[in-house]
Amino acid sequence: MALGFVVNDVTTEQDNYTTIRLARRACARGHRVAIIGLGDFTYDATGCVRASACIPQRNDYADDADLLAELQGDDVTRERISVEELDVLMLRSDPAEELETRPWAPNSALLFAQLVAARHVIVLNDPTHLTDASNKTYFQHFPEELRPETCITLDPDEIKSFIAAHDGYGVIKPLQGSGGQSVFVVTPDSGANLNQMIDAVVRDGYAIAQEYLPRAADGDLRLLTLNGKPLQVDGTYACIRRYNDSGDARSNISAGGKYEAAVPDADALRLAEIAAPKLIRDGMYFAGLDIVGDRMMEINVDTPGGINMIEELTGVDFSGHIIEDLERKVRLRDQYDRTLGNVELAML
Structure with a gap:
């Protein structure tokens, strides 16, 4: 080959x-x-x-x-x-x-x-x-049931209104970006820093304001899929939990997050099942699902990663599969x- x-x-x-x-x-x-x-x-x-x-x-x-x-x-x-x-x-x-x-x-x-x-x-x-x-608007084509509430805009006032409607909580990040770059978690204590957060994101283009999921404090799951289904070899899933115990809200490995082997729970498998028809229809052979609790935060279809880390943690040859x-x-x-x-x- x-x-x-x-x-x-x-x-x-x-x-x-x-x-x-x-x-x-x-x-x-x-x-x-x-x-x-x-x-x-x-x-x-x-x-x-x-x-x-x-x-x-x-x-x-x-x-x-x-x-x-x-x-x-x-x-x-x-x-x-x-x-x-x-x-x-x-x-x-x-x-x-x-x-x-x-x-x-x-x-x-x-x-x-x-x-x-x-x-x-x-x-x-x-x-x-x-x-x-080519950007995160693709995620909005998946069923609402798996997505957090989201606003995509260049207007700072729209972002502030979205945050206010969610009791002062939210996540602001670039429409185009990866690796946890320019991702900000907003809380009621953010105060004047909110303007700086918004400016830091919208200066490079459209921003996503997203519902904050409290369980994100415990990290997220990265579940890899192949042929539209969770990647599984010999009963082991290609799945890790990413977390950050330094106070940084980002759990991305490239943003300093840590990781450990994980088994997807019923919520994660249900979300993967909901996402599967569109992944299959669009020919997304290899994808990474980023999951917090009963919601999916993102779907990576460009460069889903983590195989090497998962193999080292599990001893399973996912790449060979x-x-x-x-x-x-x-x-x-x-x-x-x-x-x-x-x-x-x-x-x-």
């Missing part, structure tokens, strides 16, 4: 990223792997989508850091490949990282991905629907003479 991964930039990847873990597992199974940055695509004069890709040269990397050192080293092997000759292309870039310096990059890569999907490369998650999910599942999809595509559509293949 020839497997490509699209990342923001190979030079900014880190050895705790899920993408690197998946790439190493694919190498270990004998697959040809290509790592492609958002700015590495070319649509050439013959109508072929090509890319300047970093190609791992071994299948016996000691760990993720070993693979990453090769990819970021001076002697990395770069090849001009035909992206259309890949079997699978996994889209693993974070649009929020490109907002300031390369706002053109994420959507450009999605357009290239749409072209190769039309030529029977299995593209995951589905690039057409990922375009629709995902690579095996991709092998299965490639077999199905070929058995049906490439007549199945990308969304169908994404969720079979």
